[in-house]
Amino acid sequence: MGFKHKDILGLQDLSGEEIYLLLNTAENMKEINSREIKKVPTLRGKTIVNLFFEPSTRTRTSFELAAKRLSADTINISASTSAVQKGETLSDTARNILAMKPDIIVMRHSISGAHHYLAKRVSCSIVNAGDGAHEHPSQALLDMLTMRERFGRLAGLKVAIVGDITHSRVARSNICGLTKVGAKIYLAGPPTMIPQGVERLGAVTVCKTIQEALDGADVVMMLRIQLERQGKTLMPTLREYSRYFGLNRDLLGLASPDVMVMHPGPMNRGVEISSDVADGPNSYILQQVENGVAVRMSMLYHVSGGELPTE
Amino acid sequence: MNRDGTIILDGAGIKRALTRIAHEILENNKGIKDLVLVGIRTGGIYLADELVKILEEIEGETVTVGSVDITLYRDDFKGHAAHMPVGRTDIPFSVEGKNVVLVDDVLFTGRTIRAAMDALMDYGRPRTVQLAVLIDRGHRELPIRADFVGRNVPTSLKENILVRFDSGNHPVEVVLQKS
Numbered sequence: 315m316g317f318k319h320k321d322i323l324g325l326q327d328l329s330g331e332e333i334y335l336l337l338n339t340a341e342n343m344k345e346i347n348s349r350e351i352k353k354v355p356t357l358r359g360k361t362i363v364n365l366f367f368e369p370s371t372r373t374r375t376s377f378e379l380a381a382k383r384l385s386a387d388t389i390n391i392s393a394s395t396s397a398v399q400k401g402e403t404l405s406d407t408a409r410n411i412l413a414m415k416p417d418i419i420v421m422r423h424s425i426s427g428a429h430h431y432l433a434k435r436v437s438c439s440i441v442n443a444g445d446g447a448h449e450h451p452s453q454a455l456l457d458m459l460t461m462r463e464r465f466g467r468l469a470g471l472k473v474a475i476v477g478d479i480t481h482s483r484v485a486r487s488n489i490c491g492l493t494k495v496g497a498k499i500y501l502a503g504p505p506t507m508i509p510q511g512v513e514r515l516g517a518v519t520v521c522k523t524i525q526e527a528l529d530g531a532d533v534v535m536m537l538r539i540q541l542e543r544q545g546k547t548l549m550p551t552l553r554e555y556s557r558y559f560g561l562n563r564d565l566l567g568l569a570s571p572d573v574m575v576m577h578p579g580p581m582n583r584g585v586e587i588s589s590d591v592a593d594g595p596n597s598y599i600l601q602q603v604e605n606g607v608a609v610r611m612s613m614l615y616h617v618s619g620g621e622l623p624t625e
Numbered sequence: 626m627n628r629d630g631t632i633i634l635d636g637a638g639i640k641r642a643l644t645r646i647a648h649e650i651l652e653n654n655k656g657i658k659d660l661v662l663v664g665i666r667t668g669g670i671y672l673a674d675e676l677v678k679i680l681e682e683i684e685g686e687t688v689t690v691g692s693v694d695i696t697l698y699r700d701d702f703k704g705h706a707a708h709m710p711v712g713r714t715d716i717p718f719s720v721e722g723k724n725v726v727l728v729d730d731v732l733f734t735g736r737t738i739r740a741a742m743d744a745l746m747d748y749g750r751p752r753t754v755q756l757a758v759l760i761d762r763g764h765r766e767l768p769i770r771a772d773f774v775g776r777n778v779p780t781s782l783k784e785n786i787l788v789r790f791d792s793g794n795h796p797v798e799v800v801l802q803k804s
Binding site for chain 2 (some may be wrong): 335338339341342343345346349350351353354355356384612615
């Protein structure tokens, strides 16, 4: 079983089998991160450009660390320091970067589909580190790895995703990936934050209340209220949102006794998640970050394979 | 499973070869002090486990064993196109100052052993690294030789050597296949 893709643009394009391949590789790569010498020579001589058109700390550093642990050379370009500020178009920026002969471009962009546009125009691999409200495959894969480590399986898990589903690329990638491996998804959020027709993505149930979604859940994934993305039109006040859709210890009692609490970060403590839950025994938020490096190593490893041998 | 080919070692033959190798390892290292075995995924791991059993029978003490996956250290990474899944490396002990015996099933070009040595060195600085293989089929492409060999089998490049294991990962037979 091989990985046939030049790019990883989203989990929508991957089969369940390919998702498991990425997870298995990541699981076996985790060991490298606990060695004294945290480096393997696999991607020696490869150049990876981290092209970030949106601010990001953890995803960018996690991708950078992943590349370095595989011995690739990395360059970071962020929009605030680049020619984008001076009016350069995406394809011009990309063409200039291509002249430096990178092997992989890891990109984050605020426009959904920017990666698809670029992937068709360049020969190097494109790895999506988040595009608009579309997909964030590395986050979903690390979430799935963390869940599988805890439960030993993904099929049949009941996963509640709570918050602004419409604007969340994390939710979209998780829905795509988790439904392919047989998990059941329960979404909850204010009606203004639930996209129409989301049930069509697979085994997805839309719940009216957080209580309904949490009932017997194995995993609760809280989404960040993205104040910078949605403006103020989707909810009356933060306080009201927190009261109806914030996770606290009482609500957590509705879920399965060994429920995992996850959050893609950065958290708004006291808004979508209370501190006692975020720091509590059911929280796997820091394990998520730890698994992020291994998952991104796996992604970079599998896209840098080149052509499949013809049979 | 393809049953074609000539059996060059049966179960009992493998057992005898491993027993002799175990004695040679002990002789060479003057016992099992500071001795660790590291099997190369996948066949080498099973053989390392067999060797450990024999060594423990002889010496009456436990012998440390680990495993190494060389996928990330391959030199034909481009050719094989990163489609190979990465296996787990499990060396939960310090190799610093140890006498490490790498164990593999078949020694061929020597490239796997080169990769395994590089992987091992990332865990520390062993005092010595030795190599034990069940079959040496020749055709080396690197300056590498085995310290302990079960059987030398001259082969042509068109032939293939297969070490078969049963469901409990015990070696059953060694087969020479013509392709």
